[in-house]
Amino acid sequence: MQSIVIYYSYSGNTKQVARVLAELLAQKGEVEEIELKCLDEPRSFFAQCKRAFRRVRGKIQEATLDLSGYDLVCLGTPVWALSPAPAINTCLDQAVGLGGKRAVLFTTYGSGTGNQRCINYMQEFLSKKGATAFSRFSIQQAKVKDKEFIVAEVNKALRLWPNG
Numbered sequence: 001m002q003s004i005v006i007y008y009s010y011s012g013n014t015k016q017v018a019r020v021l022a023e024l025l026a027q028k029g030e031v032e033e034i035e036l037k038c039l040d041e042p043r044s045f046f047a048q049c050k051r052a053f054r055r056v057r058g059k060i061q062e063a064t065l066d067l068s069g070y071d072l073v074c075l076g077t078p079v080w081a082l083s084p085a086p087a088i089n090t091c092l093d094q095a096v097g098l099g100g101k102r103a104v105l106f107t108t109y110g111s112g113t114g115n116q117r118c119i120n121y122m123q124e125f126l127s128k129k130g131a132t133a134f135s136r137f138s139i140q141q142a143k144v145k146d147k148e149f150i151v152a153e154v155n156k157a158l159r160l161w162p163n164g
């Protein structure tokens with residue numbers, strides 16, 4: 001199975017989860033990992049919230065977002081103002097080759113406010129681009145260092161496709 005894990009992480013939590021996901025997928029085949037960087041991210045919390053809430057598309061580095069060669073596409077973001085981070089919005093726009101794909105959507109979050117809204121938005125977007133099967137999981141920020149917990153959550157999410 002060929003998988004790709006694409007994620008954005010401002011302070012490292014989502015990255016930590018993405019790493020565990022990639023590690024587990026590596027047991028099922030080849031995995032590529034892309035960490036998106038946002039080149040125009042403001043540093044202020046309020047500016048970040050405003051952009052995310054308005055669904056701004058962040059400026060990202062060159063990335064190959066033709067996903068046609070993968071069996072499984074994984075996309076992860078921190079929840080920002082009930083929404084994906086701006087780099088992920090850009091990725092949603094630019095991704096191609098999603099017809100008939102399986103996708104794992106994952107988030108990390110603080111209070112949990114807007115987590116479902118955020119992940120629903122990503123799912124709707126990828127559905128419109130032709131992805132057909134979704135699995136989702138979310139990790140609260142206090143749990144990101146608990147590898148055992150993350151492994152269990154990832155395994156639950158991947159159980160939907162036991163044969164890879």
Ligand SMILES: Cc1cc2nc3c(=O)[nH]c(=O)nc-3n(C[C@H](O)[C@H](O)[C@H](O)COP(=O)(O)O)c2cc1C
Pocket residue numbers: 008009010011012013014015045046048049077078079080081082083108109110111112113114115140141
């Ligand atoms: C700008 C900003 C907005 C946030 N908005 C939310 C939110 O709406 N709901 C929530 O549960 N957590 C929110 N959080 C908390 C983050 O989702 C959480 O800390 C996440 O794990 C950060 O991931 P990262 O370390 O990969 O950047 C916000 C954090 C930031 C910096």
